Amino acid sequence: MNPAGWAVMIVSVSSVLALVTYCVVKVLSLPPVEMEDLHGPLDIDTRDTKDAD
Amino acid sequence: MPEGRSTERWGSRIGVILAVAGSAVGLGNFLRFPGQAAQNGGGAFMLPYFISLLVLGIPLCWAEWTMGRYGGLRGFNSAPGIYATIWRNPISKYFGSIALLLPLVIYMYYVLIEAWCLGYAVNYLTGDLMIGSGGTVDTLIETAHAEAAKTGTSLTDAEAASAGFGQFFGNFVGANQDGFALGGKNAPWLLVLAATFVFNFILIYRGVNKGIEMFCRFAMPAMAVLAIIVLIRVLTLGTPDPARPELSVVNGLGYMWNPDAKALWNPQTWLAASGQIFFSLSVGFGIIINYASYLREKDDVVLSGLTSSSMNEFFEVCLGGLITLPAAFIFVLGTLSPEAREGIVQSGFSLGFKALPHVFANMWGGQLFGFLWFFMLFIAAITSSVSMLQPVIAFFEEGFGLKRHSAAALLGLISALGTGFVLYFSKDLIALDTFDFWVGTFLIFVLAMFQALLYGWALGIKRGEEAAHQGAHIRIPRFVQYMLKYVVPVYLIAIFVAFCWQNLPDRMEQIANDSVAVASMLFILTVLAFLLLLIHIAGRRWKAEGRLDEGGPRP
Numbered sequence: 001m002n003p004a005g006w007a008v009m010i011v012s013v014s015s016v017l018a019l020v021t022y023c024v025v026k027v028l029s030l031p032p033v034e035m036e037d038l039h040g041p042l043d044i045d046t047r048d049t050k051d052a053d
Numbered sequence: 054m055p056e057g058r059s060t061e062r063w064g065s066r067i068g069v070i071l072a073v074a075g076s077a078v079g080l081g082n083f084l085r086f087p088g089q090a091a092q093n094g095g096g097a098f099m100l101p102y103f104i105s106l107l108v109l110g111i112p113l114c115w116a117e118w119t120m121g122r123y124g125g126l127r128g129f130n131s132a133p134g135i136y137a138t139i140w141r142n143p144i145s146k147y148f149g150s151i152a153l154l155l156p157l158v159i160y161m162y163y164v165l166i167e168a169w170c171l172g173y174a175v176n177y178l179t180g181d182l183m184i185g186s187g188g189t190v191d192t193l194i195e196t197a198h199a200e201a202a203k204t205g206t207s208l209t210d211a212e213a214a215s216a217g218f219g220q221f222f223g224n225f226v227g228a229n230q231d232g233f234a235l236g237g238k239n240a241p242w243l244l245v246l247a248a249t250f251v252f253n254f255i256l257i258y259r260g261v262n263k264g265i266e267m268f269c270r271f272a273m274p275a276m277a278v279l280a281i282i283v284l285i286r287v288l289t290l291g292t293p294d295p296a297r298p299e300l301s302v303v304n305g306l307g308y309m310w311n312p313d314a315k316a317l318w319n320p321q322t323w324l325a326a327s328g329q330i331f332f333s334l335s336v337g338f339g340i341i342i343n344y345a346s347y348l349r350e351k352d353d354v355v356l357s358g359l360t361s362s363s364m365n366e367f368f369e370v371c372l373g374g375l376i377t378l379p380a381a382f383i384f385v386l387g388t389l390s391p392e393a394r395e396g397i398v399q400s401g402f403s404l405g406f407k408a409l410p411h412v413f414a415n416m417w418g419g420q421l422f423g424f425l426w427f428f429m430l431f432i433a434a435i436t437s438s439v440s441m442l443q444p445v446i447a448f449f450e451e452g453f454g455l456k457r458h459s460a461a462a463l464l465g466l467i468s469a470l471g472t473g474f475v476l477y478f479s480k481d482l483i484a485l486d487t488f489d490f491w492v493g494t495f496l497i498f499v500l501a502m503f504q505a506l507l508y509g510w511a512l513g514i515k516r517g518e519e520a521a522h523q524g525a526h527i528r529i530p531r532f533v534q535y536m537l538k539y540v541v542p543v544y545l546i547a548i549f550v551a552f553c554w555q556n557l558p559d560r561m562e563q564i565a566n567d568s569v570a571v572a573s574m575l576f577i578l579t580v581l582a583f584l585l586l587l588i589h590i591a592g593r594r595w596k597a598e599g600r601l602d603e604g605g606p607r608p
Contacts, residue, residue, distance in 0.1 A: 001307030008096030009310040013371050020367045023360035
C-alpha cells in the first residue's frame, strides 16, 4: 500500500467514525421520547366513565 | 378511529434509527461496495463517493423521512396514501404502486439470498465448507482434479479449490438446472429457506414496535460485534505464506485503497459512486417513507435520518472496506491475473460465495470465522428483508381495513409465489437477475426521481423545510432545500440516462432471447397490475371516508 492509499483510507475511515460518533452521542444524550409522552391520570381512559352521571 | 387507521408507533428514538439503518445495511455494504471501489480507481473512488453522499444520499434521506412523517401525521402509512396527501392529484396514489412493488418483489428474491447466507453458516458448523474435513467441498475439489486429468491437463491446488467452491455454490443455489430445489436431496436446504421465510413473517406479524424494532435493537449491535471480530482476524493475518511476501494484508488493503487519480476523469467512476450511495442508503425503496410514517409530531427526523445514514456508512466504509477485499486478496485475488481478479470482484455473488469461502478455508480458525461472517451477513440481510414487508402490510391494513394477521397471511401468500418462482427458475440465476435488474435497480431510479420531484415541487421546499424541522434536534442548512429542488432531480436524471445507456441494450436482447427472462418480466407486470387494481379500490374507499379531502383527518 502506498502513502496515498494510507492517507485515503485513514481520512475516509476517520471521517465516517467521527460522523457516526457525533450522531450517536447526540441521539443518546437527548431525553428519552417516553418522558415526553407520559400521561397524567386525567388522560387515561379507564372505559368506565361513560355513564358515570 | 376509522377502520384501517394504524395505531402503531416506534417505541424509542434509537429504535427507529436502528431499524432504518438495519434496512439500509445489507449484503451490498460488504460485497458490492469493495468491488465497486476496487474497479473504479480504488481510493480515488472515495472522492465521488463522499460527494454523492452529501449531494444525493443524505438530502434524499431527509426528504423521505420528512414526507413519511408528513403522511403519517395525516393518517397514512403506505406510499399510495402518503403520496396522495402530498400531491393532491387523483393519479398521485398510483405512483405508490412502484413503492409497493419494489419492496415486495425484492423480498421475493432477497429472502433466498438470505437463506444462502444461513445455509453457508450452517455448512461451516458441519465442516462441509472446509478443505481437508472430508466434506462436500473436498469431494468437489477431487472431482475437479479428476475432470482435468481426463482432459490431459492438471490443476494447481488453488485452481482446483476455486473450481470446487464455484461448484459448491452452483449446486447450492441450483445454478446448473431449473427446479433443482424440488429434488429430494435438497430437503435440508428447503428447510433453511422455509425457516428464514417464516422468521421474517413472525417479526412482521409482531408489528413495528414489538417485531421490527425489538429485533433491530438486538441485531444491529450483534452484527457490528461479529463484523469487528472478523475485521480483527483479517487485519492480523500478516503474511500467511512467507514464501509469497506480496500476498500480505497490507497489499490487500492497497488493492482496495491505493488511489488511481486517472479514474476521476472517467464518468464511469462518478456513475458507480453515485449508484453505490443511492443503493446503499436504501433511498427510493419505499421503505424509509413507510418507517417514518410511524413517527409522532414531536419526533425528530433530521438527526435520525443523518444518524441512520452514518451508521450505514460505518458498516460500509469502516467494516466492508477493510474486511472483504484484503482477505480475498491474500488467499485468492492476489494469486490471479488482473482480468480474472476483475471477473470475481465485479460480481458480489462470486466474491461473497465463491472467493470468501476459499479464504476462510485457508485461514487459521477459518471454520469459526467463516461461520461468524456468514451469520453476520444473514443478520444484515434479515434486518433488510423484514423492512421490505412492512410497506405492503401497511397498505393492506389501511387500504382494506385488514387486521394484521390477515394482511400478513395475504402478503405471505403473494411473496411465497414469487419466491417459489425464483427458486424454481434457478438455472444461471436468470429469474433472480431479471427481478434484481428491472425492480431492484431500474425501478429504484424511477421511484427516487419521483420522490425527489414530489418533495421539491409538490410538497414544496418551504413546506418541506417546516415539516422536517418539527421536533428536529439539528437544522438542515437552507441550501440543501434548493439542492433537493433543483440539483438532486437533475443529478438523478443524468445518472439514470447514463445507466440506461449502459445497460438497456443488453437487457432488451436478453428479453428477446430468453424465455425465463420473459416469464420473469410477465410475473413482475402481473404483480404491478394487481397492485394498481388494489390501489384503485383502496383510493375509492379513502375518498368515500373523506380521508383524501384537503386538510384531511389527522390521527
